[in-house]
Amino acid sequence: MLPVKRSPMSFGMLSCLYFAAVLLPWALSYVEGLAVRGVYEELVQLLSIVGLSMMLFQFFLTARVDAVARHAGVDNTMRLHTRMGEFLGYLILLHPFLIVAPRFFVAPSFALSDTWDLFTRPETSTGMYAWCLMLVWVLMAVFKERTGLSYESWRYTHSAGFVAIIILATHHAVTVGRHGRYNAWFDTLWIALCVLAVGMVLYVYFVRPRKVARQPFRVVDCAKGSESDWYLTIEKEGNFPFDFDAGQFTWISTSPSVFARNEHPFSIATTRKSLPKVSYVIRELGDYTRQLGKLVPGQRVWVDGPHGVFTQNARNARGVVLIAGGAGIGPIMGILRELCDQKDERPIRLIYGNRTIEQMSFLTEIESIQSQLDMESILVLEKPPEEFSGHTGYINRDVLEKIASHPDAGTWDFYICGPPIMVKAVESALLSLSVPRDRILYEQLGF
Numbered sequence: 213m214l215p216v217k218r219s220p221m222s223f224g225m226l227s228c229l230y231f232a233a234v235l236l237p238w239a240l241s242y243v244e245g246l247a248v249r250g251v252y253e254e255l256v257q258l259l260s261i262v263g264l265s266m267m268l269f270q271f272f273l274t275a276r277v278d279a280v281a282r283h284a285g286v287d288n289t290m291r292l293h294t295r296m297g298e299f300l301g302y303l304i305l306l307h308p309f310l311i312v313a314p315r316f317f318v319a320p321s322f323a324l325s326d327t328w329d330l331f332t333r334p335e336t337s338t339g340m341y342a343w344c345l346m347l348v349w350v351l352m353a354v355f356k357e358r359t360g361l362s363y364e365s366w367r368y369t370h371s372a373g374f375v376a377i378i379i380l381a382t383h384h385a386v387t388v389g390r391h392g393r394y395n396a397w398f399d400t401l402w403i404a405l406c407v408l409a410v411g412m413v414l415y416v417y418f419v420r421p422r423k424v425a426r427q428p429f430r431v432v433d434c435a436k437g438s439e440s441d442w443y444l445t446i447e448k449e450g451n452f453p454f455d456f457d458a459g460q461f462t463w464i465s466t467s468p469s470v471f472a473r474n475e476h477p478f479s480i481a482t483t484r485k486s487l488p489k490v491s492y493v494i495r496e497l498g499d500y501t502r503q504l505g506k507l508v509p510g511q512r513v514w515v516d517g518p519h520g521v522f523t524q525n526a527r528n529a530r531g532v533v534l535i536a537g538g539a540g541i542g543p544i545m546g547i548l549r550e551l552c553d554q555k556d557e558r559p560i561r562l563i564y565g566n567r568t569i570e571q572m573s574f575l576t577e578i579e580s581i582q583s584q585l586d587m588e589s590i591l592v593l594e595k596p597p598e599e600f601s602g603h604t605g606y607i608n609r610d611v612l613e614k615i616a617s618h619p620d621a622g623t624w625d626f627y628i629c630g631p632p633i634m635v636k637a638v639e640s641a642l643l644s645l646s647v648p649r650d651r652i653l654y655e656q657l658g659f
């Protein structure tokens with residue numbers, strides 16, 4: 213089997229580095245010889261230290277610091293941020309109950325009053341405020357679709373709320389946390405990490421925009437390309453360096469001020485050959501994407517990026533399978549166009565799904581590329597017109613089976629891009645068809 217050449221860091225590797233980082237404070241507590249008590253206490257201690265360190269590291273995952281983003285990929289770090297956020301919520305919400313749980317066995321008659329005491333003691337007040345805020349913010353994250361808040365308002369609230377939570381939680385750790393009480397350097401570590409985490413937020417909101425301001429673009433054209441999609445083309449406004457790999461994405465803001473942070477991630481649908489122009493396929497979904505028709509040629513656009521690791525550079529696959537759902541055709545077209553520019557001789561397969569034929573884009577160009585490469589394509593429609601020769605329904609196991617059962621499929625890379633639900637379903641189907649996990653790359657159109 214052909215070993216996978218990674219591009220540039222896999223999600224698994226990033227996760228390993230992340231766990232090493234969040235476990236480091238706990239490991240350091242042993243190096244310093246801090247007291248170890250019973251097994252249960254030690255477990256609670258581990259979970260408390262890891263909980264706080266995860267909370268602080270959440271800020272590093274979303275910071276878009278170039279040096280980190282280049283190696284880890286912002287799509288990977290955002291994915292890790294979201295997944296760890298869920299776990300962190302449980303960890304922190306359980307924290308006070310894990311501390312009092314033994315009392316329910318040792319002295320059950322005092323357990324309830326001890327629990328009440330823990331929640332109301334003046335010295336634990338900052339911890340309790342952090343805990344209550346965490347509860348509200350976790351519920352807001354879980355029910356974010358139902359809160360009625362726009363994504364932007366939700367994001368501001370999310371950042372402000374969690375800054376308050378980490379400051380309160382750090383105060384709690386250095387005043388009440390066991391290691392904090394006994395060891396000054398542990399306090400210094402928490403305070404330093406907290407300051408860095410708050411610094412990351414300030415970086416995202418105040419420093420990063422200054423960098424973005426140095427690479428202004430302007431709208432060339434924004435027109436309806438299919439029933440549901442806009443094709444947006446923008447152009448560099450100046451001679452600054454800007455390069456990207458096909459399949460990457462950028463955050464775009466069309467607000468007058470670069471500090472407004474009213475930005476949305478969209479994947480580039482072209483290759484670097486198109487520079488100084490860059491194009492996107494954008495599906496109408498909500499407040500922002502529905503009013504893209506109001507953009508006028510010449511209007512300023514702020515571009516943060518390129519970001520992401522959904523690229524075919526630095527990979528060594530012997531075949532490429534491209535699977536697009538809806539607006540996922542944008543980056544998939546970018547990669548396909550790049551393969552065509554490179555006159556790639558490997559087998560290429562394209563599966564492209566949508567609800568209706570009116571939502572399909574680039575069909576003529578796909579046909580033309582197909583005639584130049586060793587390529588086959590399958591169109592999938594949920595509601596096909598009469599005399600449709602493709603597959604009816606979703607991109608499912610039936611559609612994927614023929615491709616995945618090719619004798620060389622184990623050495624092919626499978627690129628999936630589309631709405632999160634579609635990406636998850638296709639990934640599971642591929643895994644069930646024995647496609648190696650490290651041969652599957654995906655970009656979900658949503659973090």
Ligand SMILES: Cc1cc2nc3c(=O)[nH]c(=O)nc-3n(C[C@H](O)[C@H](O)[C@H](O)COP(=O)(O)OP(=O)(O)OC[C@H]3O[C@@H](n4cnc5c(N)ncnc54)[C@H](O)[C@@H]3O)c2cc1C
Nearest residue numbers: 363475476477478479494495498499500501539542657658
């Ligand atoms: C890496 C990445 C690449 C993407 N590429 C494309 C693309 O090429 N074409 C395309 O049509 N869509 C793409 N998306 C999705 C696109 O960003 C959202 O559809 C768009 O931001 C929706 O904005 P809205 O205000 O119109 O919709 P809303 O109704 O406000 O939002 C719909 C959903 O989109 C997500 N969303 C909204 N605003 C943001 C934001 N600022 N940042 C992150 N997510 C947000 C949220 O999950 C929200 O629930 C991509 C998303 C990601 C994460």
